[in-house]
Amino acid sequence: MNLFKLNYTGSLLALVTFVSISVSAHAQQVQSDYQIQQEYNQQVKEIKQSLESVTTLSEAQQVSDRIDSLQMEYVDHRTLINKAVYPETFEEQISELEEWALSAQDQLATIEQQQDKLQRMNSELTSYGKKLNNLNSHTDSLETAIQKSIASEKELSDQLRNYRENLERRDQLILSFIDSVVVTYEDLGLNAMTDMENVRSENELNTEESPLKMMRAIPSESLQLLEANQDLRPEDYLRMKAVQQEFSRMWSKVGTKFTQAYSVNPQQTKSEIEQSINQWEKGLNDRMWTSLQQSFQQADIEVQDFNNSSTLFEALNTYVEQGLTKSRQDSGNKTYQDYTKFADFWNTRVKEYWTENMIRTEVLSSSQIATIDQKTNRWASIAQPESNLMAYLLGVSLFTIAVLGFMLFREKSGKKA
Structure with a gap:
C-alpha cells in the first residue's frame, strides 16, 4: 500500500513537471513567434524610411541589399509573417520593397547623369562669362580711346569700326550662351531641376561661378553699354534687339527653376533680374526707334x-x-x-x-x-x-522728208529748164 502511494505520488509529480515544461515551452514559442513578427515589421518600416530619404545611387543600392537580406532571413517564417501582415503576404511585401528600391535607383541614376550634364554646362557657361568679361574690358578700352582720341579722321573711323565689331562679337557670344542654356535645360527637363534641388547642397548650387551670376550681368551690362554709347547705327540696335529678345525668351523658359536652383532667395533674385531685363528692353527700344527715324531724315526722306x-x-x-x-x-x-x-x-x-x-x-x-x-x-x-527719243525721231523724220522734198523739187525744176 505504501509502495502504491509512493508510485502514485511520483507519477503525479512527473506529470505536473511535464505539464509545466510543456506550458513553459509553449509560452516561449508564442513569445518567439511574436518577436519574429515584430522584428520583421520593424525592419520593413526602417527600409521604407530609408527609401524615402536616399540621396545617392550608392545609398539606394545599400537599401536594395538590405531587402535581399531581409528576404533570406525571414523566408522560413513566411507562414507566420503572412498571419501578421494579412491581407498582404510576405512575398507581396518583399516584391513591393524591391520595386520601390529599383525605382529609387533609376531616379537617382538619372539625376546623377543630369548633374554631370549640369556641371558641364556650368563649366561651359563660366567660360562664356570669362570671355564676356574680356570682351567688355576690351570694349571699355576702345570706348575710352575713342572719347580721348585726337587722331586723324581715318584712325578714328578705324577705332569706331573696331568698337562696333567688338560689340557684335559680344552679342554673338551672348547668343551662344543662350543656346547653351536652352539646349541643356531642354535636354535635362525642367522638372528634373526640382529633383536636383533636393539632392544637391546649397553651397554646391550657390557659388560665385554659377550661371546665375552671368544671368544677372548680361542685362545690366548691356544697358550700361547702351547708355554710354552715342556712335551706334540702326543695324547695331537691331542686332542688339534680337539678342535682348532671345535672352528674354530664354529667361521665361528657365528663369524660375534657375533661381530656385542657384539662389538662396529665389523670388527676390527672379524679380531683380526681370526688372533689369525690362530696363534693358526699354532703353534699347527708345534708342533703336530714334536711330531708325534719324537715318531716314539724314537720307532726306521725309x-x-x-x-x-x-x-x-x-x-x-x-x-x-x-x-x-x-x-x-x-x-x-x-x-x-x-x-x-x-x-x-x-x-x-x-x-x-x-x-x-x-x-x-x-x-x-x-x-x-x-x-x-x-x-x-x-x-x-x-x-x-x-523718253525724248520719239520726239527726236519725229524731228529727224520730218527733216528727212523736207530734204527729200526739196531735192525732188529741184530735180523737177531742172528737167523743165
Missing part, C-alpha cells in the same frame, strides 16, 4: 514719325503711296529724284543691313517688306521721265 512696328510700316507705306500718286500726276524729274532717293536708301541700306534682324525682331514682317518692294518697283515704272 517719312512721318514712328515709334513702333505698326507706325513704321504705316510711315513707309504712306511715303511710297504718296510718291506713286505724285508720279502719276507729274512724271517729271522731281518725282523721279524722289523715287531714286528712296529706292537707293531702301535697297542699299534697309534691305542690305536691316531686314534680317527686322524680321527676326518683328520690327517689320517679311510680307510687309515685300509690300514696300512691290510698290517701290511700281513707282519706278511710273516715275521714269518720258
Whole structure:
C-alpha cells in the first residue's frame, strides 16, 4: 500500500513537471513567434524610411541589399509573417520593397547623369562669362580711346569700326550662351531641376561661378553699354534687339527653376533680374526707334514719325503711296529724284543691313517688306521721265522728208529748164 502511494505520488509529480515544461515551452514559442513578427515589421518600416530619404545611387543600392537580406532571413517564417501582415503576404511585401528600391535607383541614376550634364554646362557657361568679361574690358578700352582720341579722321573711323565689331562679337557670344542654356535645360527637363534641388547642397548650387551670376550681368551690362554709347547705327540696335529678345525668351523658359536652383532667395533674385531685363528692353527700344527715324531724315526722306512696328510700316507705306500718286500726276524729274532717293536708301541700306534682324525682331514682317518692294518697283515704272527719243525721231523724220522734198523739187525744176 505504501509502495502504491509512493508510485502514485511520483507519477503525479512527473506529470505536473511535464505539464509545466510543456506550458513553459509553449509560452516561449508564442513569445518567439511574436518577436519574429515584430522584428520583421520593424525592419520593413526602417527600409521604407530609408527609401524615402536616399540621396545617392550608392545609398539606394545599400537599401536594395538590405531587402535581399531581409528576404533570406525571414523566408522560413513566411507562414507566420503572412498571419501578421494579412491581407498582404510576405512575398507581396518583399516584391513591393524591391520595386520601390529599383525605382529609387533609376531616379537617382538619372539625376546623377543630369548633374554631370549640369556641371558641364556650368563649366561651359563660366567660360562664356570669362570671355564676356574680356570682351567688355576690351570694349571699355576702345570706348575710352575713342572719347580721348585726337587722331586723324581715318584712325578714328578705324577705332569706331573696331568698337562696333567688338560689340557684335559680344552679342554673338551672348547668343551662344543662350543656346547653351536652352539646349541643356531642354535636354535635362525642367522638372528634373526640382529633383536636383533636393539632392544637391546649397553651397554646391550657390557659388560665385554659377550661371546665375552671368544671368544677372548680361542685362545690366548691356544697358550700361547702351547708355554710354552715342556712335551706334540702326543695324547695331537691331542686332542688339534680337539678342535682348532671345535672352528674354530664354529667361521665361528657365528663369524660375534657375533661381530656385542657384539662389538662396529665389523670388527676390527672379524679380531683380526681370526688372533689369525690362530696363534693358526699354532703353534699347527708345534708342533703336530714334536711330531708325534719324537715318531716314539724314537720307532726306521725309517719312512721318514712328515709334513702333505698326507706325513704321504705316510711315513707309504712306511715303511710297504718296510718291506713286505724285508720279502719276507729274512724271517729271522731281518725282523721279524722289523715287531714286528712296529706292537707293531702301535697297542699299534697309534691305542690305536691316531686314534680317527686322524680321527676326518683328520690327517689320517679311510680307510687309515685300509690300514696300512691290510698290517701290511700281513707282519706278511710273516715275521714269518720258523718253525724248520719239520726239527726236519725229524731228529727224520730218527733216528727212523736207530734204527729200526739196531735192525732188529741184530735180523737177531742172528737167523743165
